[in-house]
Amino acid sequence: MSAHIRTLIQVSLPLALAQLAEMAMGVTDTILLGSLGVDAVAIGGISNNFFFTTMISFQAVLGGVGVLLSHARGGVEHGHHGGHDKRSIISAGVMVALLAFIPCLLILLCSSPIFTWMGEPDLVVTQGGRFIDVLLYALLPNLVLLGLCRVALPSLGAESLLLWTMPIMAVCNGVLNAALIHGWFGLPAYGLFGSAHATMLTGWGASLVLLGLCLRKANLRALLKPMKVRLSLIKELLHLGLPMMVTATAELLLFQITTLNAGRLGTHSLAAHQVALNTISLFFMVCLAIGQAANVRVAYWRGAKRPLEACRASSGALLLVLLWTILTGLVLMLSPDWIARLYYTGTPPDAGTFATTVLLLKIAGIFQIVDGIQAVCNGALRGCGDTVVPMVISIVTYGLVGIGLGYWLAFCQGYGVKGLWIGLAAGLGVTAVALGLRLYMLLYRRVGSVSS
Numbered sequence: 001m002s003a004h005i006r007t008l009i010q011v012s013l014p015l016a017l018a019q020l021a022e023m024a025m026g027v028t029d030t031i032l033l034g035s036l037g038v039d040a041v042a043i044g045g046i047s048n049n050f051f052f053t054t055m056i057s058f059q060a061v062l063g064g065v066g067v068l069l070s071h072a073r074g075g076v077e078h079g080h081h082g083g084h085d086k087r088s089i090i091s092a093g094v095m096v097a098l099l100a101f102i103p104c105l106l107i108l109l110c111s112s113p114i115f116t117w118m119g120e121p122d123l124v125v126t127q128g129g130r131f132i133d134v135l136l137y138a139l140l141p142n143l144v145l146l147g148l149c150r151v152a153l154p155s156l157g158a159e160s161l162l163l164w165t166m167p168i169m170a171v172c173n174g175v176l177n178a179a180l181i182h183g184w185f186g187l188p189a190y191g192l193f194g195s196a197h198a199t200m201l202t203g204w205g206a207s208l209v210l211l212g213l214c215l216r217k218a219n220l221r222a223l224l225k226p227m228k229v230r231l232s233l234i235k236e237l238l239h240l241g242l243p244m245m246v247t248a249t250a251e252l253l254l255f256q257i258t259t260l261n262a263g264r265l266g267t268h269s270l271a272a273h274q275v276a277l278n279t280i281s282l283f284f285m286v287c288l289a290i291g292q293a294a295n296v297r298v299a300y301w302r303g304a305k306r307p308l309e310a311c312r313a314s315s316g317a318l319l320l321v322l323l324w325t326i327l328t329g330l331v332l333m334l335s336p337d338w339i340a341r342l343y344y345t346g347t348p349p350d351a352g353t354f355a356t357t358v359l360l361l362k363i364a365g366i367f368q369i370v371d372g373i374q375a376v377c378n379g380a381l382r383g384c385g386d387t388v389v390p391m392v393i394s395i396v397t398y399g400l401v402g403i404g405l406g407y408w409l410a411f412c413q414g415y416g417v418k419g420l421w422i423g424l425a426a427g428l429g430v431t432a433v434a435l436g437l438r439l440y441m442l443l444y445r446r447v448g449s450v451s452s
Helices: 002-036 038-077 086-109 111-117 122-155 160-182 192-216 218-223 231-264 267-303 307-334 336-343 351-383 388-412 417-451
Strands: none
Touching (some): 002 038, 002 160, 002 267, 002 307, 038 122, 038 231, 038 267, 086 111, 160 192, 231 417, 307 336, 336 351, 351 388
16 A cells, blocks of 8 residues: 555656646736736736636536556556557647647637626726637637646656646746746736736746756657547547546536625625635645546556556555545645735734634635545546436536535525525535545556455
């Protein structure tokens, strides 16, 4: 078990640091736009959020590439060559990414009408649409190149390339934002739209740097040579990836709708909600990385036709995520006042808002544990090639329990934003139990029956 845990840490640590670096880009953008006023923060925030949420949803369709690559790698390294050729998987993955690019582009081109339909102010509709129009110039490299690198490199044992690239890009993004917003270093001062140009250039920079690093490695360079793509392989990738995309969309909608409902309860409830959500999002990056590592290692051992090792990899990932979430959960439950004060460094909030923030952070302490478990179970199931049943589970639990129960508690029973968060925790808890049972039936019980 210790060998599995070491490997899982080796895979998940670079992924977690890369994801944290990406989060830092969003924080940097918000801070720098703050110098232009509240309107700039609001427009930049909603535009970036809409762009990246939409892109990430479509990017999730590439998850099947990682599963098949890990499966193929495990087979090759353990003498089983019955799977797909890795080069053919990469070529098919590029085709799937280009297919996903088209509907994603069409949705983002309609950002202004969508903002109008959402009832956003005229300033957000006009300037937010222009902001997204600039970001669109980097949609192709973000969705295709970066998207494929995120799923392919960990599956090929080259996840360290993400570690070297993304933190550097986060720093470059901050410098470019400041320079193009304020006109530093002789560059033009674009104001609000300087942030969009900086984010667009960063997307191209990160994509080209990662591509260059891949081309420098002979084993990776050989896999990037295009080859004829079989329709059957594209269908297999879509069979795996489309349910992943729907699941990712369902989870994003769970948090987006909860945030909108928190806004209906007033700015004080929304402020407390955002503080708690930002905090757990930061901690969840580690859970997500461990879940991705579980995906890679379970698929690897299944390709090697060693299901017992796949079970051990899954158990190691569950142990790691439990250790992490229990630790962070204790921090949230024992020191919520200290965490809340980190966010309210300016004008102190009223006592009610502060108390609500502290309460939500305590709920988040429990929330962290079930959220981490469901992330790992989902990752392990994907490694088993099971994506349709987890998709159905997620839609039902997120919709009925996460959103439905939260709405009923908040607006019908008078619990307010606390009710929304109880709904979130309950929804993710039911999801964790259901996915855990599915993983037991699909992986652990089968291994036990074979052993006996």
